[in-house]
Amino acid sequence: MKKVTEKQAIYDIAIIGSGVTGLAAAMYAGRMKLKTILIGFPPGGVIATTDWIENYPGFISLSGKELADKITAHAKEYGIEPILDNVTDVSQQDGVFVVQTAFRQYRAKTILFSTGTHYRKLEVPGSDTYEGKGVQFCGLCDGPMFQNKTLAVVGGGDSAAKEALILTQWAQRIYIMVRGDRLKAEPINLERVNQSEKITLLLNTNVTRIEGGDRVEKVLLDKPFQGNKELAVQGVFIAIGSVPLSDLAKKLGVKTNPKGEIVINRQTGTNIKGVFAAGDVTDTEFKQAITGVAEGVLAVYQAYKYIGGEAVSSCVDEEYLDCPMASENLRKQPE
Amino acid sequence: MSEVPEDIAETVVKRFEEELKKPVRLVYFTQEMECPFCAQTHQLLETVAKLSENIGFEVYDFVKDKEKAEELGIEKIPALAILGGKDYGLRFYGIPSGYEFQTLIEGIILVSSGDSQLPSEAVEVLAKAATSPVHIQIFVIPTCPVCPVLGAMAFQFAVANSNISVDIVEIAEFPHLVNKYNVIGTPKAALNETTQFEGLVPPMQFINFIQQAAQGSPTGISPTI
Ligand SMILES: Cc1cc2nc3c(=O)[nH]c(=O)nc-3n(C[C@H](O)[C@H](O)[C@H](O)COP(=O)(O)OP(=O)(O)OC[C@H]3O[C@@H](n4cnc5c(N)ncnc54)[C@H](O)[C@@H]3O)c2cc1C
Numbered sequence: 017m018k019k020v021t022e023k024q025a026i027y028d029i030a031i032i033g034s035g036v037t038g039l040a041a042a043m044y045a046g047r048m049k050l051k052t053i054l055i056g057f058p059p060g061g062v063i064a065t066t067d068w069i070e071n072y073p074g075f076i077s078l079s080g081k082e083l084a085d086k087i088t089a090h091a092k093e094y095g096i097e098p099i100l101d102n103v104t105d106v107s108q109q110d111g112v113f114v115v116q117t118a119f120r121q122y123r124a125k126t127i128l129f130s131t132g133t134h135y136r137k138l139e140v141p142g143s144d145t146y147e148g149k150g151v152q153f154c155g156l157c158d159g160p161m162f163q164n165k166t167l168a169v170v171g172g173g174d175s176a177a178k179e180a181l182i183l184t185q186w187a188q189r190i191y192i193m194v195r196g197d198r199l200k201a202e203p204i205n206l207e208r209v210n211q212s213e214k215i216t217l218l219l220n221t222n223v224t225r226i227e228g229g230d231r232v233e234k235v236l237l238d239k240p241f242q243g244n245k246e247l248a249v250q251g252v253f254i255a256i257g258s259v260p261l262s263d264l265a266k267k268l269g270v271k272t273n274p275k276g277e278i279v280i281n282r283q284t285g286t287n288i289k290g291v292f293a294a295g296d297v298t299d300t301e302f303k304q305a306i307t308g309v310a311e312g313v314l315a316v317y318q319a320y321k322y323i324g325g326e327a328v329s330s331c332v333d334e335e336y337l338d339c340p341m342a343s344e345n346l347r348k349q350p351e
Numbered sequence: 352m353s354e355v356p357e358d359i360a361e362t363v364v365k366r367f368e369e370e371l372k373k374p375v376r377l378v379y380f381t382q383e384m385e386c387p388f389c390a391q392t393h394q395l396l397e398t399v400a401k402l403s404e405n406i407g408f409e410v411y412d413f414v415k416d417k418e419k420a421e422e423l424g425i426e427k428i429p430a431l432a433i434l435g436g437k438d439y440g441l442r443f444y445g446i447p448s449g450y451e452f453q454t455l456i457e458g459i460i461l462v463s464s465g466d467s468q469l470p471s472e473a474v475e476v477l478a479k480a481a482t483s484p485v486h487i488q489i490f491v492i493p494t495c496p497v498c499p500v501l502g503a504m505a506f507q508f509a510v511a512n513s514n515i516s517v518d519i520v521e522i523a524e525f526p527h528l529v530n531k532y533n534v535i536g537t538p539k540a541a542l543n544e545t546t547q548f549e550g551l552v553p554p555m556q557f558i559n560f561i562q563q564a565a566q567g568s569p570t571g572i573s574p575t576i
Contacts, residue, residue, distance in 0.1 A: 057554075064496045064497065065497065080496070100554065102553040148550070149535055154536070156495060158535065
């Protein structure tokens with residue numbers, strides 16, 4: 017949390033959510049000289065809880081936290097100081113957006129929702145009872161507590177594959193429970209899963225119940241594995257996707273799809289003027305750090321134009337004929 | 352990690368130059384026959400101390416310098432007291448390696464200025480919550496990327512309010528505490544032996560736990576991340 021001195025200032029843009037999307041947007045907003053407030057908690061968002069990122073252009077491999085820290089440092093270069101707090105309410109009063117945190121209120125001409133997602137919980141008996149007692153959500157945070165243990169990772173996508181791979185550092189055996197008939201991971205991660213001697217894939221398998229004493233001791237399956245519907249595990253890591261954090265946006269009347277994702281147009285605009293959204297909270301199909309970052313940057317540019325900023329030409333060479341400004345200049349030239 | 356990688360050292364030096372305006376004392380407790388992590392911790396802290404001329408490094412023997420240990424409330428080793436113009440109650444038990452290196456740096460910067468960096472409204476709310484002493488223990492591991500967020504927030508609270516003291520405990524070195532506090536995930540916080548929570552919580556929620564601990568009302572666990 018950083019000290020804020022200006023109380024009643026009207027910001028050009030309030031960015032809610034400081035995952036990579038919000039951080040990149042804030043960096044750009046700083047460059048566009050927009051009076052910017054970035055509020056989010058926790059800093060870095062979901063990417064900070066994953067160990068290695070190998071598909072963010074320019075970095076062959078780095079940890080998610082490193083990536084978030086780098087974008088934070090980049091934003092700070094342009095004078096952005098993220099406020100570490102939860103936004104509890106948003107409203108629109110007299111054409112200005114009012115953003116409420118636990119401690120302060122901020123006013124802004126535009127809003128960018130980069131609120132991302134939260135882990136989806138597994139809705140089976142025992143899941144709530146054992147949350148924090150063996151039902152976990154972050155391999156990096158909790159993996160070392162499961163040294164030489166047998167674990168279940170529940171999920172069928174790339175996050176499940178990555179969680180299982182992270183957990184191989186500590187666990188003795190890991191079962192990935194996949195509801196469908198294949199693990200839909202990035203091909204490179206799928207290959208790693210298949211090569212790992214510690215990981216076993218249980219396809220077409222659902223966990224129906226989690227049981228134990230003080231802590232998790234076993235999962236019950238809807239289909240026998242090695243002739244048994246009970247599997248002894250000491251931990252269950254859940255990676256079954258996520259729920260978009262769009263409730264605040266909905267309060268402003270922002271349109272969401274049946275999944276709760278904010279519906280945006282190609283320019284990241286929502287159905288409400290001055291309200292933009294980017295990253296994992298939106299209805300974009302392919303949700304990655306790079307796509308969120310790109311949307312965040314685009315949103316800031318739209319916000320900049322919305323509050324009256326002049327369009328910025330992306331033409332580097334005015335003599336380049338495809339560039340609208342260049343062709344105009346060429347047209348003006350005497351014969 | 353007992354040596355600080357060059358690129359990280361450079362970043363820290365830059366931050367110290369900008370933000371470390373007043374002296375800080377790193378008071379380290381070890382013992383003659385150093386415990387498994389003591390030597391590494393010793394080396395790491397010595398290296399950090401060299402990154403700014405505003406940092407002093409003092410080493411005490413936990414057994415021989417019993418009085419000093421008692422004065423600073425040190426009950427186990429390796430232990431570090433991070434002292435600024437006064438003792439704000441910031442302690443680090445175990446090696447501050449991996450992501451926890453960040454918590455150490457934040458602690459040093461906070462005690463140097465004596466400014467919690469919290470918004471004034473948060474300091475006021477905290478003052479109303481921490482009406483009696485609250486001792487916060489935060490259990491962490493070096494690979495936990497979100498732990499430094501909770502640790503640094505707790506350090507801010509300690510700097511802002513003299514009723515609050517904070518121990519960051521790297522659990523690999525203190526397995527008996529893992530059992531005592533039933534640590535399955537990190538970060539996990541234990542306040543005054545009455546209140547516990549697991550996971551990363553936003554500032555206001557953390558302050559609510561502090562209030563419960565100050566009032567002596569027990570709570571269970573509320574996992575978030
Ligand atoms: C296990 C795993 C592995 C992954 N691996 C990769 C990978 O290798 N490469 C890749 O490109 N992508 C990867 N991804 C996807 C990538 O992490 C996301 O696409 C990206 O991080 C989304 O960023 P975001 O900023 O849009 O959302 P988030 O990271 O979800 O950030 C949103 C932030 O806003 C905060 N927030 C929400 N509501 C509020 C509020 N009311 N007040 C304050 N703050 C709020 C949230 O708490 C969060 O901190 C992975 C995801 C997972 C889960």
